[in-house]
Amino acid sequence: MPLLKNGSIIIDDWITLGLDDPKPDSGDIVVPYARLLKEWESLTDHDGRLGVIFTNIDRVEALTLFLPRLALIVLPFPSFTDGRAYSLARQIRETGYGRELRAAGNVLPDQVQFMLQVGFDSFEIGDRFTAEVWLKASRQMSLAYQRGLYRTPGQHDVWSERHREAEPWLEQPHAG
């Protein structure tokens, strides 16, 4: 499956394993969350990067222990109207996790901008829409009202633009 990442379309070189697929000796592997729980001891010693396909119904707190070892978290969209993963993505980013966060499943171009804003940085995109449609849809809005969102170049938040002249540290009295 091709991936949209950093504004270009690339080939996914991660090896996706099911619950029972044999684990290769090396290479970057991504496993279902249930397998991560079951085989953590052996997976943590794997020669290669490790990723997990998280579920929509588990709590992000449950991932805390594993986060330092994870280089990829995949969040599924069972249907494009199921918005749980937007909240999961933000929760995961709020833990400080800084590596790849991928949207998988039923992902559509008109949603990519929202997904980027909550912290996703790669997308399984299938072959239905051209690269041009994906890229255009991902920068439809140049502004957002909310603060603390992830931005791509050229996108701004209204708060910072509006109050640019009034940076708080310039207004505060300084001790020294």
Added chain:
Amino acid sequence: MYRYDEFDSQFVNDRVSQFRDQANRRLTGELSEDEFRPLRLMNGLYLQLHAYMLRIAVPYGSLDSAKLNTLAYIAEKWDRGYGHFTTRQNLQFNWIKLEDTADILAKLAEVEMHAIQTSGNCIRNVTTDQWAGAAADEIADPRPIGELVRQWSSLHPEFSYLPRKFKIAVTGSPNDRAAVKVHDIGLRLHLNDRGERGWEVLVGGGLGRTPVIAVTVRDFLPEHELIGYLEAIMRVYNLYGRRDNKYKARIKILVHEIGAEKFRAEVESEYARRPHADTKVEERELQRISAYFAAPKFEKLPRWSATFEEARAKNKDFANWVRTNIAAHRADGYAIVNISLKPEGGIPGDATADQMRVVADLGQRYSFDEIRVSHHQNLVLPHVKRDDLFAIWKVLQASDLATSNIGLAGDIIACPGLDYCSLATARSIPIAQSISRRFADLNRQHEIGPLRINISGCINACGHHHVGHIGILGLDKKGEEYYQITLGGSSADSASIGTILGPGFAGEDVPDAIEKIVNTYLAHRQPGEEFLAAYRRLGPQPFKEALYAAA
């Protein structure tokens, strides 16, 4: 009235281009109807029985003459010359073409309006008191917080694919005119001992098939924490609200299923865990917004207006109109004018383009260019000199806008029903019209006193039937429309859900049934006792007997 700065304008213009592109992709077949649906809904475009319907946001119900004149222009250019004001203080056009929609949105953007999030499973247009900034009983104007919430909730990336729609209402008055207890989130302003502002946060109220009164999750949330706390509530709902059954997907079901205590604990733990720097309500932003809502420069006027008193003494029709349609203003010599969109036999909430222009002109000349939409589907001129009331009444009268029935039997709330809506199971409009004709005698309406009749054409309850003193719900039984009647509902401070009286009625029998209920009230009431109070004292029994005993 809030004014867009360059950023608000750019945001809305971006949104118009985005929708134009989406609509083009739908028209060329690149997007399927299933894929296009949530995109068009987030721009207020529904597919109804006969055509597309476009619902335009009127944030917290505030309009000026330029906005209202533009709505009149759209009604004539792209619709059939009229529009329908809704119970969310919005305006909908019922005969729109998909091909025209982007042009209409561009026209709206010229007067700082949009249709963002007037439908779809996202945070809807925030509503508030239609008398905000004018009411004599107000603690503070709720509109700055309404605007803050509008901006925060606009295209919120995390909360645009919720389990179901989400409605927020705000009140700044102890006398709740915004129905905060029957919203997904209701916000109610309080002052503490030190005079600081805080918000009572109510969650999980709603109508629909499962009517529920909201529970309070915070008694006094400091104002600067408001957005962060709303985000915590929204996140808990987004993650744990049911998605398996759309009739159980509203937040009220989640609150009910896990219990108010557990729900509160989830919200508090989410709130405690999150960083607050990015959601803090900054004083300077709140001040920036509040400045737009500063009270107009009222003249120093005596409380007593000779012109007004003389007109009232001389003209009985005017005096009647004053009794029902005028409310107390906080400034001496001023009044709030409520314009009824419920003429005898009319369609509740409908206004023609000409009527919109008349009201726009009155607003500009007499009310500091402010016009409001009420959730009772009427219009309001919030700041009018008492000296001008008679002149205004004359103009309204010439345009069939002076019906003196605000809050009375003829002031019926009704959804569009089966005449337009693809969800409806029965018609609402003809029922409203027949009741309105039955109670056409205004003297009788005044004699009956305050009475709220609310009609919904299906169980989704867009006509708020659960909180009508008399509620009417249109249902379908084997292809026949019939109407269930509830009594004792209220959306005011002492909010309550109406009780079903018994078997339903055929449409043509509804006016008789309503008349029997009203006559029972008149026979039993104590001096000065209003319908709702009498019902609460008497209970359903005498009304049941009147309706069903003879049959």
